Amino acid sequence: MFASSQTEVMSEYLRSVKSRFQDAKDYAEKTFLQLEDEHLVWYPNEDSNSIAVIVKHMSGNMVSRWTDIFETDGEKPGRNRDGEFVNSIRNREELFEVWDKGWDVFFQTLNSLREEDLLRQIFIRNETHTVMDAIERQMYHYSYHIGQIVYIAKMLKSDQWKTLTIPRNK
Numbered sequence: 001m002f003a004s005s006q007t008e009v010m011s012e013y014l015r016s017v018k019s020r021f022q023d024a025k026d027y028a029e030k031t032f033l034q035l036e037d038e039h040l041v042w043y044p045n046e047d048s049n050s051i052a053v054i055v056k057h058m059s060g061n062m063v064s065r066w067t068d069i070f071e072t073d074g075e076k077p078g079r080n081r082d083g084e085f086v087n088s089i090r091n092r093e094e095l096f097e098v099w100d101k102g103w104d105v106f107f108q109t110l111n112s113l114r115e116e117d118l119l120r121q122i123f124i125r126n127e128t129h130t131v132m133d134a135i136e137r138q139m140y141h142y143s144y145h146i147g148q149i150v151y152i153a154k155m156l157k158s159d160q161w162k163t164l165t166i167p168r169n170k
Contacts, residue, residue: 010115017135018110021142025103027164028146031153037092039156051152052089054145059102060084065124065138066109074124074134110135 032040035051043050049057060081065074089095118132129137154161 007115024146051149053087055099057084059098062102062106066106069122
């Protein structure tokens with residue numbers, strides 16, 4: 001029977017989630033590189049978001065949730081969530097600037113966490129969560145939006161799309 005300490009499990013958890021988040025970020029970036037600039041701001045209808053808007057929302061979420069997580073609520077008073085859904089990104093460079101800002105804040109915090117931090121309590125929208133639960137919430141949230149980004153790109157590129165994983169029948 002395999003026996004390991006709680007610290008070893010928590011350490012492996014942190015290693016694993018860091019790797020998975022980096023993979024997700026890389027998938028999105030490989031997607032951006034396949035697209036023309038006009039694809040980044042395309043949306044099918046008024047009730048849908050462009051890739052640029054999704055990036056803006058993800059970045060706003062990351063900055064709000066992961067700045068000073070032990071001192072302040074994850075929903076910062078200065079966050080303009082509704083404004084995140086207005087496309088103000090004008091070009092690819094701005095898209096990457098906004099994208100990198102969010103991920104930099106997120107990874108800086110994630111990389112600063114110690115095993116004993118995972119069970120600490122933090123607040124998101126005045127609700128108590130463990131840090132581990134907050135990480136899992138974000139894993140779901142970011143993966144959801146990166147899936148949207150990839151799906152939009154696949155629709156736009158059609159048969160020009162280069163798969164990010166193992167191609168069918170290979």
